[in-house]
Amino acid sequence: MNCVKTLELISEFHAGALDETDRVVVHTHLLECVTCAEVFNDVEVIVRVAKVTYLETSIHFPDEHELWRRMNLTKA
Amino acid sequence: MSVAEIENMPPTDFELAQKSAAGDMDAFEELYRRHFRRVYALCLRMMGNPTEAEDLTQEVFTNLYKKIGSFRGDSAFTTWLHRMTVNQVLMHFRKRSTRSERTTEEGETPVQIVLGTENPNRMPIIDRIALEKAIAELPPGYRTVFVLHDVEGHEHEEIASILGIAAGTSKSQLHKARLKLRNLLKEQAALN
Structure with missing residues (x-):
């Protein structure tokens, strides 16, 4: 498998969504190709950091009372 | 469960939605208090900008107030509101002025990975x-x-x-x- 094809399948490989044949071929390519392995590792890091990005505990929420006050609610 | 316990249970989202649809503003305010953080967080995640997220949160609840009567309880209120919020953000994207960057037919910037010419340094540790x-x-x-x-x-x-x-x-x-x-x-x- 070449690099272009491997890169196309990296997200599916990461999700464990490839069939066994493709999974083995991509895995083998990643063991042999440093460039593709780096892309895969980077994707893995991005997905991992994304999960803790924008956690509600890290969000600075605006004043909900003020926001409520500013809303001018009228039925359509 | 005793009658007293049942009477003391907080109203469900569906009950609040029905009261809101009948014009009960206190009921709608209670819905707003319950779901404000979730809606704002989603808007912020999708917009990436606190000011726009705040404006959109207002738009979502204004829209919710107008359409609350159409909630029939077929799905969870949170699911319904989530979908409404996503749709509101997508509408906002569509209304936005045209971007200056080059785009594909799908309206996206092409991703290019040129093997062998990449920065030799790995992607930095990201936070x-x-x-x-x-x-x-x-x-x-x-x-x-x-x-x-x-x-x-x-x-x-x-x-x-x-x-x-x-x-x-x-x-x-x-x-x-x-x-x-x-x-x-x-x-x-x-x-x-």
């Missing part, structure tokens, strides 16, 4: 701040799918249903979004 910044720079279509899948944890089938696209399109957009993020993060690092 949340860097990733938030990069997410905010994604084209809206990529950002929406990335946030719904990798941040919010939805499956492709759910995203397809929410956005009215094929699951395969969702997968493809997600993949392109991740590669685009990788490039953006490397660009950020090169500038620092």
Whole structure:
């Protein structure tokens, strides 16, 4: 498998969504190709950091009372 | 459970929605208090900008107030509101002025990975701040799918249903979004 094809399948490989044949071929390519392995590792890091990005505990929420006050609610 | 206990139970979202539809503003305010944080958080994740997220949160609840009578309780209120919020953000994207960057037919910036000519340095160790910044720079279509899948944890089938696209399109957009993020993060690092 070449690099272009491997890169196309990296997200599916990461999700464990490839069939066994493709999974083995991509895995083998990643063991042999440093460039593709780096892309895969980077994707893995991005997905991992994304999960803790924008956690509600890290969000600075605006004043909900003020926001409520500013809303001018009228039925359509 | 005793009658007293049942009477003391807080009203469900569905009950509050029904009261709101009948014009009970206190009931609607209670719905707002319950769901404000969730709606704002979703808007912020999709917009990447607190001011726009605040404006959109207002728009979502204004729209919710107008349409509350159409909630029949067929799905969970949170699911219904989530979908309404995503749709509101997508409408906002569509109304936005045209972007100056070059786009493909799908309205997205092409992702380019040129093997062998990449920066020899690996992508730097990323933190949340860097990733938030990069997410905010994604084209809206990529950002929406990335946030719904990798941040919010939805499956492709759910995203397809929410956005009215094929699951395969969702997968493809997600993949392109991740590669685009990788490039953006490397660009950020090169500038620092």
